[in-house]
Amino acid sequence: MHTDSIAFKKTGYFSSLICDYLDEKPELKKFYKHFPNVENFKLQIEAKSNFNQQSREILTAVLKKQYQKIEASELSNLHIDLLKEPNTFTITTGHQLNLFTGPLYFLYKIISTINLTKQLKQEYSNYNFVPVYWMATEDHDFEEINYFNFKGKKVHWNKETGGAVGELSTDGLEAVFNLFSQDLGTGKHADWLRELFKKAYLNHDNLADATRYLANELFKDHGLVIIDAHDSDLKRQFIPFIEDELINGTSFKTVAETNKQLVSLGYNIQVNPREINLFYLTDHLRERIVFEDDVYKVVNTNLTWNRSQLLKHLNEAPGRFSPNVIMRPLYQEVILPNLCYIGGGGELAYWFQLKNYFKTVNVPYPMLLLRNSVLVKTQNHHKKLENLNISKEDIFLKRNTFINKKVREISNIDIDFSSQKNALKQQFENLYVLAEQTDKSFLGAVKAQEVKQLKGLETLEKRLLKAQKNKLSDQVLRMTDLQNELFPNGNLQERNVNFSQLYLEYGDALISKLIEELAPLKNKFLIVTL
Structure with a gap:
């Protein structure tokens, strides 16, 4: 096995914003707090040290409830228990519920997260660090997740959908399984992939449960903790920030101002804020909340409230309120004792728009780390x-x-x-x-x-x-x-190929070798020969 690397800038595949961030250009400093290096994590620990103990208790209880549906490893269970302790912090990555993990970088995100927690434990032995995968169960863009590429073919799931993807029924995936199974061929690696797909998607009723099972099977030995934040107990902690959004529109004001600053420096804007950055969520429905004609409305429905009615409804049913891409990062940092978010270039680009928003609502802003990128080649x-x-x-x-x-x-x-x-x-x-x-x-x-x-x-x-x-x-x-x-x-390669294509050749060695080689703080594009 041989591993080489190349600067992200030299690949030609990353934006000037991300390359300038990795170069720590002074003009970008105003858009983040601490650059991700080992020494700066001490400062981030101090910033997050006052994380609410009750929130820890709620988080642990919710995770234990969610993990009743799968067989967790001893290490994952230990990590869930440790989250109650004031010296335990998380490193988090998030991803959509892509069919059979989607592109390879699903693996690289999670492995980067796992490896960073291990490195931090070596440096800061008095603290515990838990790798967390945040499932994007409340997303509603089914077209982005309903396929994966395998040997040049698109394995596609056709289905009529509506609402949050996490609640989607897995009905119809048996036909996908049958086609994929034929393409896998024969051999022990092919048989393992068949069984993994079958147990994940044919033995679970919805996409959230299927994805949780799948990610757990791939990474449970490394203590990964998987969270579905579409939970009323977790949302209840977010009520004050939802109220602020509905009444004051704080995210729109702060992010719009930050966007002007980014544009003045010549950078493109990743996402544009709305006046209210919340969706209303029910079965088969996830639509924007807007304020028009002195009432709150849910677009494409007949649902309306005045302010007092909506705030009363919020306190009674917080799970109905779903943050969009602007508010989801804040929700994450409110409910997790998190130090660092690990994401791709596009994700980090919109995180850079949020620092002033976090400051305004008085929530510690996390460190931002570009996930490992990898080109895997054979001998x-x-x-x-x-x-x-x-x-x-x-x-x-x-x-x-x-x-x-x-x-x-x-x-x-x-x-x-x-x-x-x-x-x-x-x-x-x-x-x-x-x-x-x-x-x-x-x-x-x-x-x-x-x-x-x-x-x-x-x-x-x-x-x-x-x-x-x-x-x-x-x-x-x-x-x-x-x-x-x-x-x-x-x-x-990482944006196209599914892990199953490489697993056919390398088997269990694929993930174990990647865990050996991926260095999350190296800030280089890795070229791994397996």
Whole structure:
């Protein structure tokens, strides 16, 4: 096994915001509290040390109730019990309920979380650190989660849906299982995957329970704690913040101001706040709450309340109120003794919009850590890359850039016309001097001729490059086939391939090897050869 790394910036797949954050650019400091390094976790522990004891008791009770449905490991049960202790803190990641985990980065998020808790325990032995996976059970975008990719095919679940995805019935997944089962083939790894899919989705009634089972089976030996925050006891603790949102619209005001600051620095905005960042949630319904004509309404329904009626309803049924992407992070930090959130680039981008909101409502803002990103390659891939003289930087290049660079390198003729272009420009510099001395009206003609001749050289260079591509087509094809295998559809492997595709080859060693190699605080894109 061999592990290498490359800077996120050099991959070309991450935004300037994320790359600047990793570089700790001073102008971004106002959008977060502490940068994630081992030393700064001491400061974060101090900031979260006054976490409410009653909240700990409620959290533990809710988790124990939820874990009655699955067989937890001793370590996961220990972690749940430890959450009652004032010296216990969580490291949290969150993810949608993607069918059969969705893309590979589901694994990388959770492994990053597990490994960070282990590293922190070594550094701060007087404290306990619990890895938490927050299931996004209240999301309602079924189209984002109802498929996964396996060997170039899309395994798709067709279903009429409405409301929160966690409550979706698993009816219809038997047909998906039958098709997937055929594609798996034979062998002990294929049999294990069949059994995992079957027990997760065919033996559980809803998507939340199925996903909890699945994540537990994959990571229970490492003490992962899985939470479904769609719970009335947990929501009750969030009532004061929901009231503030309904009456004062604090999130909209603070986030809108932060967005202006981010835009002024040249960054794109990940999410835009609404005047009320809450949904109303019932069976088969999750719709926005709005304030119009002096009443509160649920869009696309006939539900309306005045202020006193709505606040009374909130206190009676807090589980009906669901935070959107702007308020969910606050909800997380209110109910968990959390130190750090681990997420992808898109997630961290919207977290950067929230610091001022957290400060305004007086909730400690967590550290933000970019999850590990990984390119997994086989020993065969490793040998091919070496034989074709393809560097780790080369393999991340976009297709045309990659081909052009490699053709220039392996060609036995020089396809770079830079020296000819520079010589031509120098000749025209002399002509410009001559024109200045004779007739300045001649300058336009000189410029036009320079542009024409430079364009001619560029055309010749492109035609020569194309001719060499054709001549070296066999080598180009081997290189592009290899890049296709590692970057399916021209995208990062981790955003496309499902873990089952790799499990077929590596079995249990897949997760164990990744846990050995992933270093969450390294802030590098990892290239792991298994």
